[in-house]
Amino acid sequence: MKYRIPFSSKSIDYTEEEMLVIKDTITSLNILTMGNKITEFENKFENFIGKKNAFAVNSATSALELTAQLCNFKKNDEVIIPTHTYTSSCYPFIKNGAKIVWADIDLDTRVVSDESIINKLTKNTKAVVVPHLYGYFKDVRTLKEILNTKNVLLIEDAAQAIGTSIGDDKVGTFGDFSIFSFHSHKNITTLGEGGMLIVDNEEISKEIPKLRHNGHCDFDYSRNEYWKPAMGNLDISVINNEMFFPNNYCITEVQCALGSILLDRVYDINSSKRRRAIRFIEELKEFDILNFHKVDSLQHNYHLLAAYFNNHEVRDRFIELMANEEGIQCAVQYLPLNRYDFYRKLGYSDSSCQNADYFFDRMVSFPFHHRLTDNEIDQILSSTKKILKKI
Amino acid sequence: MKYRIPFSSKSIDYTEEEMLVIKDTITSLNILTMGNKITEFENKFENFIGKKNAFAVNSATSALELTAQLCNFKKNDEVIIPTHTYTSSCYPFIKNGAKIVWADIDLDTRVVSDESIINKLTKNTKAVVVPHLYGYFKDVRTLKEILNTKNVLLIEDAAQAIGTSIGDDKVGTFGDFSIFSFHSHKNITTLGEGGMLIVDNEEISKEIPKLRHNGHCDFDYSRNEYWKPAMGNLDISVINNEMFFPNNYCITEVQCALGSILLDRVYDINSSKRRRAIRFIEELKEFDILNFHKVDSLQHNYHLLAAYFNNHEVRDRFIELMANEEGIQCAVQYLPLNRYDFYRKLGYSDSSCQNADYFFDRMVSFPFHHRLTDNEIDQILSSTKKILKKI
Numbered sequence: 001m002k003y004r005i006p007f008s009s010k011s012i013d014y015t016e017e018e019m020l021v022i023k024d025t026i027t028s029l030n031i032l033t034m035g036n037k038i039t040e041f042e043n044k045f046e047n048f049i050g051k052k053n054a055f056a057v058n059s060a061t062s063a064l065e066l067t068a069q070l071c072n073f074k075k076n077d078e079v080i081i082p083t084h085t086y087t088s089s090c091y092p093f094i095k096n097g098a099k100i101v102w103a104d105i106d107l108d109t110r111v112v113s114d115e116s117i118i119n120k121l122t123k124n125t126k127a128v129v130v131p132h133l134y135g136y137f138k139d140v141r142t143l144k145e146i147l148n149t150k151n152v153l154l155i156e157d158a159a160q161a162i163g164t165s166i167g168d169d170k171v172g173t174f175g176d177f178s179i180f181s182f183h184s185h186k187n188i189t190t191l192g193e194g195g196m197l198i199v200d201n202e203e204i205s206k207e208i209p210k211l212r213h214n215g216h217c218d219f220d221y222s223r224n225e226y227w228k229p230a231m232g233n234l235d236i237s238v239i240n241n242e243m244f245f246p247n248n249y250c251i252t253e254v255q256c257a258l259g260s261i262l263l264d265r266v267y268d269i270n271s272s273k274r275r276r277a278i279r280f281i282e283e284l285k286e287f288d289i290l291n292f293h294k295v296d297s298l299q300h301n302y303h304l305l306a307a308y309f310n311n312h313e314v315r316d317r318f319i320e321l322m323a324n325e326e327g328i329q330c331a332v333q334y335l336p337l338n339r340y341d342f343y344r345k346l347g348y349s350d351s352s353c354q355n356a357d358y359f360f361d362r363m364v365s366f367p368f369h370h371r372l373t374d375n376e377i378d379q380i381l382s383s384t385k386k387i388l389k390k391i
Numbered sequence: 392m393k394y395r396i397p398f399s400s401k402s403i404d405y406t407e408e409e410m411l412v413i414k415d416t417i418t419s420l421n422i423l424t425m426g427n428k429i430t431e432f433e434n435k436f437e438n439f440i441g442k443k444n445a446f447a448v449n450s451a452t453s454a455l456e457l458t459a460q461l462c463n464f465k466k467n468d469e470v471i472i473p474t475h476t477y478t479s480s481c482y483p484f485i486k487n488g489a490k491i492v493w494a495d496i497d498l499d500t501r502v503v504s505d506e507s508i509i510n511k512l513t514k515n516t517k518a519v520v521v522p523h524l525y526g527y528f529k530d531v532r533t534l535k536e537i538l539n540t541k542n543v544l545l546i547e548d549a550a551q552a553i554g555t556s557i558g559d560d561k562v563g564t565f566g567d568f569s570i571f572s573f574h575s576h577k578n579i580t581t582l583g584e585g586g587m588l589i590v591d592n593e594e595i596s597k598e599i600p601k602l603r604h605n606g607h608c609d610f611d612y613s614r615n616e617y618w619k620p621a622m623g624n625l626d627i628s629v630i631n632n633e634m635f636f637p638n639n640y641c642i643t644e645v646q647c648a649l650g651s652i653l654l655d656r657v658y659d660i661n662s663s664k665r666r667r668a669i670r671f672i673e674e675l676k677e678f679d680i681l682n683f684h685k686v687d688s689l690q691h692n693y694h695l696l697a698a699y700f701n702n703h704e705v706r707d708r709f710i711e712l713m714a715n716e717e718g719i720q721c722a723v724q725y726l727p728l729n730r731y732d733f734y735r736k737l738g739y740s741d742s743s744c745q746n747a748d749y750f751f752d753r754m755v756s757f758p759f760h761h762r763l764t765d766n767e768i769d770q771i772l773s774s775t776k777k778i779l780k781k782i
Contacts, residue, residue, distance in 0.1 A: 032583025192423025
């Protein structure tokens, strides 16, 4: 079926200036990967969030894979993670040897609740993953203090929440590891794929370049002849006497050059999305049946615009009519992970996460990418009102 | 030091038509990753080599990681691989549980020899990796027959050898798994990173899309309502009753669109490089001290142009004078893997690969990327003659 307004789209169109950066980078550079642009992007990102040790990689999943690898899980180690998130927040931890313990969300904020996490902490808990889902920066300040006392790692999955803050505190500055995404759908995108990893620990951060790029490193002595004993060295990362294998998570120079310039308009994009979201929510406030999460502050960038109905038959009817009568494709996100075949087959089918299940079964996600015109937003609004009155 | 002719460079400049494809793809597509362009690229690549089941990924290393993962190594399983290759041909196999057994190269062809492989075959040999190094398609036809009788997997690492053939047989069509690279330095490059995996086994090839993209797949039944039970399914790959974790090895749409059009000039680029190489070798034939590998056929694409001296002091003196007096940066490649800190620390320091050591210690690799002008090639030639006469 072809929709008048489909749900999926790249988030943004690039400006003429950004297209020129793409063109100039491709034509002028001698090396198209692992040159100066990646360092520029990382430096700019570090300034952007006010924390050092940022490492650009080819996807947020790669950043999460690196994180999971560096957690160095041993037998029985547990990772607490909400069922209500995208699979990349979770599967790298299972793959790297952790046992997953499901946490539930808060029904109002749709992100993992402190209470749910704290209830699941055991002596085996090694890490907690907090996805700032939908673009809402979940306040992790209290949680971080508790985790610190128990020596549990905090992992901020800020894939959807770039540019959000609580007061002076920027998202991604609390985690032992924090992850950002520049995937096609995210508020800014580096040609469709890309990610950033922020590492808190200095010793670990020194190993990231090797771990990212096939073990490449300099020799640990200066050479008189550049080719001896070879052009460059390869070494394995050793942290606390344990060895870590490298990977290839390199991102191209043109993606990095583009990412750098896109950082200049993150706040504009976020403001615009937030303004639209608040207006959308306001316009629909007479419909008690639909519950939005209204946050008119920098704490939410409204990467996505989601709401839940009071009952799921009405939700289903709404999506159906929006699609069939109005040509507008609404979506449901994110199926609680424990309900996918993937996690069921791995023995993670039971979650007891009632809020996540309740929310998912009643939720609707509106088309809300930044490329939508004001007119399209108006169409979605008027269609929504029309269908809501009908049902 | 700044060189008149440095060794490293991206291989090619893109034509106006190719730049237009980049621009049009970025501006016109709604989805910048995992759309139609990846399928188009794969289909075109399948036609290009005349074998199906081609899968585009974000790097050749990712293709090798997938290969290593799918070998499904058990305790004591061995992989035979030459010491003389790039590290990505090797480390994914160790990382995925195999024991490495080093093989030696043939001194004339600089690629692994059948004899060396056959001598190392044991009842534990699970796979053999054949890198078609420097762009030379190592004839694997006899080897393949032997490996078939012993149920040993053949892995063709054709990262450097795109477009080569022996008679009607194209490189990459023999392997149980075959790998191509579109890295910045390769004869064609998809913006600096990119790779292709060819899978021989039909059952395994069906699992690659899931393994490449976080476990994403369709539901195995048709749905009346597109959002129920969710927008899409996630599943784990099961092959011969064993589970395989997914990865994120996705490549962007613009890289795929570019890769597609670049396939149209692989043969032109290869011919041009081969013509230059043959001329270079011919012009230097009076210098007995320098040993090239002259192959004036489609079997060699001369991705790189390498030679070895009869003794290594002369080689060192040559590189030094080329750099310091002529401003031309020659390189040495590839340090036998067993001599890197990386492999030493993993217990692989002993190789007994005398040819690889002999060759590496005496070899020189000339700047030879396709962007070099005829004039620059002439400069390298005349400088080479001058320095060779001097030493």
